[in-house]
Amino acid sequence: MHPFSVSGKNLAYFLKADLLFEADLKAEEISGDNLTDSKFAEEFLSTLKTELLTPETDSNWHVADSDIQATSRSDFEALVENAILFIKKSEAEKIVPSRTAQQPLPPHFSPVAGFINLTQQYPLAFVSLVSASKIGTWLGASPEILVQKDRHNIFKTMALAGTQKLVSGQNAADAIWRQKEIEEQSMVVRYIISCFKKIRLREYVETGPRTAVAGNLLHLRSDFCVNLNEQPDFPTLTSDMLHLLHPTSAVCGQPKAAALDFLHEHENYDRKYYSGYLGPVNVNAETAIFVNLRCLELQKNEAILYAGAGVTQDSDPQKEWLETELKMQTVAKALQILPLPDDTATGY
Numbered sequence: 001m002h003p004f005s006v007s008g009k010n011l012a013y014f015l016k017a018d019l020l021f022e023a024d025l026k027a028e029e030i031s032g033d034n035l036t037d038s039k040f041a042e043e044f045l046s047t048l049k050t051e052l053l054t055p056e057t058d059s060n061w062h063v064a065d066s067d068i069q070a071t072s073r074s075d076f077e078a079l080v081e082n083a084i085l086f087i088k089k090s091e092a093e094k095i096v097p098s099r100t101a102q103q104p105l106p107p108h109f110s111p112v113a114g115f116i117n118l119t120q121q122y123p124l125a126f127v128s129l130v131s132a133s134k135i136g137t138w139l140g141a142s143p144e145i146l147v148q149k150d151r152h153n154i155f156k157t158m159a160l161a162g163t164q165k166l167v168s169g170q171n172a173a174d175a176i177w178r179q180k181e182i183e184e185q186s187m188v189v190r191y192i193i194s195c196f197k198k199i200r201l202r203e204y205v206e207t208g209p210r211t212a213v214a215g216n217l218l219h220l221r222s223d224f225c226v227n228l229n230e231q232p233d234f235p236t237l238t239s240d241m242l243h244l245l246h247p248t249s250a251v252c253g254q255p256k257a258a259a260l261d262f263l264h265e266h267e268n269y270d271r272k273y274y275s276g277y278l279g280p281v282n283v284n285a286e287t288a289i290f291v292n293l294r295c296l297e298l299q300k301n302e303a304i305l306y307a308g309a310g311v312t313q314d315s316d317p318q319k320e321w322l323e324t325e326l327k328m329q330t331v332a333k334a335l336q337i338l339p340l341p342d343d344t345a346t347g348y
């Protein structure tokens, strides 16, 4: 688990898994509802329920100190306005301001039940629940791979940016994107290619951009793939790219240094582990690290939700606020205890 920015308060931790449950799924099983119905899912959920859904483990989650206050709409819109002015007068092309919101926990809230709820809502997301003394407790459903290396030695990363609401009944392939989102996503693509160039890797396959469904949202996504069996000169590509990519222009901005300076000076709160990264490292020869997005941090009686939005010179502060509202709705589903209406059951 790695924070957005490492500091004395926010450190990166390797956490050893207490329990390892591994799926051996065929590709056709990893699609939509199949996953929730599969034998694997049944076994996984029943193991979780017996091992973790017990009063002792599920009511005493770790809470990290926090003085985070919810960002008001006017403060966030002023921050976006400020970012637009900064972009117009500096070399920055894109900045990703973010904000927090607070939501009371329902009575008898169970993080493990919240986790299970998210795995069922978003079968293709990386659903995570991390609770540790120095980190606090984080629950999330991320759609964004930062770096992945599978057991066949295939490296993958993605450029995910540009957001619109998924309208009920809409076919994702029919989505129409404005110039603003197309440019925003192409900056992330260029950034990934610049990282490959830095280490002189030329043999990668780029596909997309295509529209990707992420819960209640649509994004533009390009995929990058490198067959490491054919690239013997890049044995440490996964960790090299991890260090070069983070924080990508999808969560920070472009160019990175100018965007980071702006955020440190103006964002006015500590992102902690939001927009950092997490995921299994070298578990049975596989690594899959995701950007910590669509996440919340549990306090004792409330959840702190985090979300950001890519700002370019064409941004509208009110729309960026609404975009962060929609992004927060993804993980807020974990806080609902009632069955959800049908149209919210869309998988990533």
Ligand SMILES: C=C(O[C@@H]1C=C(C(=O)O)C=C[C@H]1O)C(=O)O
Binding pocket: 096, 098, 144, 160, 161, 162, 163, 219, 250, 251, 293, 294, 306, 307, 308, 309, 310, 311, 327
């Ligand atoms: C910053 C977030 O998401 C990122 C920003 C996006 C955007 O600006 O359109 C889209 C996907 C993510 O790469 C977030 O979910 O908080």
